[in-house]
Amino acid sequence: QSALTQPPSASGSPGQSVTISCTGTSSDVGGYNFVSWYQQHPGKAPKLMIYEVNKRPSGVPDRFSGSKSANTASLTVSGLQAEDEADYYCSSYAGGNNFVFGTGTKVSVV
């Protein structure tokens, strides 16, 4: 299993939007609607932001949204805020009770 491919970095000004892609294969992202997105601040554990492609857990702002097309999933953060600056990782179910994570994207609010 190879890691899902994400761009190393993305940036935006406060109030703007940023979209992060996550590319896998038909054996993971394309094969299941079980894509999750996690936010990780330095030295902290990841925090669930999106599950099942586009669902938000309770407490996650609606500025965070997810989508998927074929083998690529995307996370969009609208109305960027300073606290959104973090690393973001996607994850997908890959069958057989296995999961694969993305390479990670560092989002900067400039």
Added chain:
Amino acid sequence: QLQLQESGPGLVKPSETLSLTCTVSGGTFSSNNYCWGWIRQPPGKGPEWIGSVYYSGSTYYSPSLKSRVTISVDRTRNQFSLKLNSVTAADTAVYYCARRLEEMATIDYWGQGTLVTVSS
């Protein structure tokens, strides 16, 4: 509020066995709605799924680590454990324990993580 806490040595010698335990508190340990898993994250890299264990004791491992990994559950102590044998420097990482929701196939609770360094 559910809490997970990893414990174990922070330094392991090459070729030896890495052993970690995760203690779960503040919630229900036994349920068919979720399983307990281990994830690791090498410094500066993305997370890697290691494997999971159900309350029943059933286990599933990442194909890339399957030959070296054992995950077990201790129902009397609300704990589950990870053993990774024949470690090398490539196994140096922050190791997280976590809860994975079965139906949604997502991780909703993570431990704080513990850094394990493999070095002589």
